[in-house]
Amino acid sequence: MKKIQLFLTSHRTALVIILTVLIALAEFLHWLLPVSLPSELLMLVAGIIGVLPIALTAISSLQMKLVSIDVLVSLAVIGAFIIREFDEAAIVTWLFLLGDVLENLTLTKTRSAVKELTQMAPQTALVVTKDGKTKEVDVDLVDEGAIVQVKTGSQVPVDGVVIGGEGLVNESTITGESQPTQKKIGGKVYAGTLLENGLVTVRTTAVSEDTTFGKIIELVEESQDSKMKAQRFLDRFSTYYTPFVLVAALLVGLISRNLRLAITIMVLGCPGALVIGVPVSTVAGIGNGARRGILFKGSDVMDRLRRVDTIAFDKTGTLTVGHPQVEEIHVLRGQRQDILDHLVAIEHQSNHPLATAITSLPTVTNPLVTGLDVLNGQGLEATIEGQTYLVGNRRLIASFPKVLSRAGQSQEDRERLDHLVEEMAGRGNSIVIFARADGEELAVLGIRDLLRPDAAQALKELKKQGVRRLVMLTGDTKQTAKQIASELPIDEVKSGLLPQDKAAYIEAQKQAGHRIAFVGDGINDSIALSKADVAIAMGSGTDVALDVSDVVLVRSNLLNLSNALHLAKRTVMTMWENIGIALLTVLLLFIGLFAGYIEMASGMLIHELSILIVIFNAMRLLVIRGRKKESQSEN
Secondary structure: OHHHHHHHHHOHHHHHHHHHHHHHHHHHHHHHOOOOHHHHHHHHHHHHHHHHHHHHHHHHHHHOOOOOHHHHHHHHHHHHHHOOOHHHHHHHHHHHHHHHHHHHHHHHHHOHHHHHHHHHOOOEEEEEOOOOOEEEEEHHHOOOOOEEEEOOOOEOOOEEEEEEEEEEEEOHHHHOOOOOEEEOOOOEEOOOOEEEEEEEEEEEEEOHHHOHHHHHHHHHHHHHOOOOHHHHHHHHHHHHHHHHHHHHHHHHHHHHOOHHHHHHHHHHOOOHHHHHHHHHHHHHHHHHHHHOOEEEOOHHHHHHHHOOOEEEEEHHHHHEOOOOEEEEEEEEEOOHHHHHHHHHHHHOOOOOHHHHHHHOOOOOOOOOEEEEEEEOOOEEEEEEOOEEEEEEOHHHHHOOHHHHOOOOOHHHHHHHHHHHHHHHHHOOOEEEEEEEOOOOOEEEEEEEOOEOOOHHHHHHHHHHOOOOEEEEEOOOOHHHHHHHHOOOOOOEEEOOOOHHHHHHHHHHHHHOOOOEEEEEOOHHHHHHHHHOOEEEEEOOOOHHHHHHOOEEEOOOOOHHHHHHHHHHHHHHHHHHHHHHHHHHHHHHHHHHHHHOOOOHHHHHHHHHHHHHHHHHHHHHHHHOOOOHHHHHHHO
C-alpha cells in the first residue's frame, strides 16, 4: 500500500490533469446526450481515481492515531458515492487534489532561496597532490589541511588560508558586498566565493557543511522547519477540530436523517486553508530573509523579535565597522621599537578587533611568545623570554602595582597616565595600555574605529518601527563611549563593562519587564547574546557569536536589522490574517449551508478558493523589499 501511496502522491499533478479531462468530458456529454449514464460513469471513474490517494493518506494518518483532513474528505466522498452523487464526489476530489498541487507549488516557490543557495555551493575542488600535480575531486572528499588550487573564474570550494599566489575574490555570497577583495598570502577565503582574477593556493580549514557558506544553508533549512506560537496553536487546534467536525456531521445526520447534509458538513469542515496558511507564511518570510542576508533560526524567533522594545548594541564591530586603526602611540617608558615588536607579537595571538589594528604596525624583530593568558574583559598577559607583558585596559594594568610604581615615580606616572588616557578617550579613541609587569616599559595606544555608515539611519528606522530604547554596552571608557553615542540616536550608554556586566544588564532589563535584543559579533559577546530574548549576530562576527545567536545579519549591514524587524512583524501578521481568513471562511460556509445557499460542490469550490487566498496572501512576503534606505545603501 505504501508503494501505491508514494506513486500516487508523486504523480498528483498528473492525476489532477486526468481528473480535469474526465470531468470536462463528463460535463460535455451531459449537455450533448439525452441520457446521463455516460456522464455519470465518467464522474464515477473520476471520483474513484481522485479518492484513492486521499483515502490512502487517510488510512496512514489513522494508523498513527491522527484524524486528518484526508479522513474528512474520504468519508465525505464515500458518502457521496452511497447517495449516487458521483459528480459531487468527482468535483470534491478534484478540488482537493488541485489545492494540494497548488500548495506544493507554492512551497517549492517559497523555498527557492534555499535551493538557490544550495545550487551556488561548489561541488568539486582542484586538490594539489604530493607530486605537485592537481586532481579534481568531489568537495565532500577534501580533508581539512588539504592544499587546493583555485583558478580565475572558479569558485573557492573550501574555507581556508591563502598560502600561495594572490587574486581578487568576489565575496558577495557571504558578505553581500560585490566589490572584489584582494587576497594575498595569509588572507582568509570562503567556500562559495568567486575568484575573479588571479591564481591562489589555499590550505583547507573547513569543508562542506562546516564552511561558512554551508552553515548559512543549514541555518535556513533548519529555520524553515521550526514552528512558532501560531503553528503550535494550530497543531493543538487541529487535534480537536477534525474529530469535532466528524461528531457534528454524525449528530446532524442522525437528527435530520439527511445523509447528504451530514456529508456536506464533513466536506465544508475541512480546514485546508487553516492547515496551509501558517507554514506557507513561515517559509515565505524566512525565504525572503535568507535571500536578503537575514537568517532567522526558526519562525519562533520572528515572534520574539516583533515583541522587542529594547535593543542593546555592543560597540566594536557592531555600531562601528570593526576595522580599527591605531591613531596615536605614546611611549612613557622604554624604547618605542622594542615595545612595538613585543606588542605585535602578543597581539598576533588574539582575534580581538583591536588586535588586528595593532598587528598592522611596523616591526623589526619577531619575539617568541611562550605563554599567553586571556583575562576576560581586561586583556592579555603574555610571557616573552621570561618576562611578563600586559596588553589591555586600565583594570589589567592596575592589578600589577610595579607598573605604576617604579623608582618612586608612582604619583607622577599615574597622573601622567590618567591625563593622557582622558585626553585620548575624549577624541574618541579606544585605549590600549602596554606594559612590562616590572614597570620597565609602558605605552598607551589610541585606536579609533569609525562608525558604520548605515548606523545612524538604521537606529532611526528601529525607532520608527516602535523600538522604545536603544542602548550601547561597551567595555570602552566613558569618554570614548559618549563620543561614539553622540553621533547616534542612542538612549542610554553603559561603558567600562566586562562581558558578565553586559549579561547582568540584560538580565536586569528582563526582570524589569522589558523584551530585549542584543546585537554583537565577538566571543566576549556570547554571554550577553545567550541571555537576551533575541540574540542578533553580525555575519562578520566570530563562530561563537553566530552559534548562540537567533538572527544572523550575513551582510553585517545594520539596516538589515530594521528590515529583519519589519519582516518579522509582517510575517507574523500574515500568519494571523490567514488564520482569520480560514476560520471566517468555514463559519460563512456553515451559515450558507444551513441557510440553503451552499451545496457540497459549491462549498468545496469556495473552500479551495480560500486556500488560494491564504497562499497568495503569504506569497506577498516574497516580494517585500524592505526599507528604502537599505536598497539605497547597497547601490
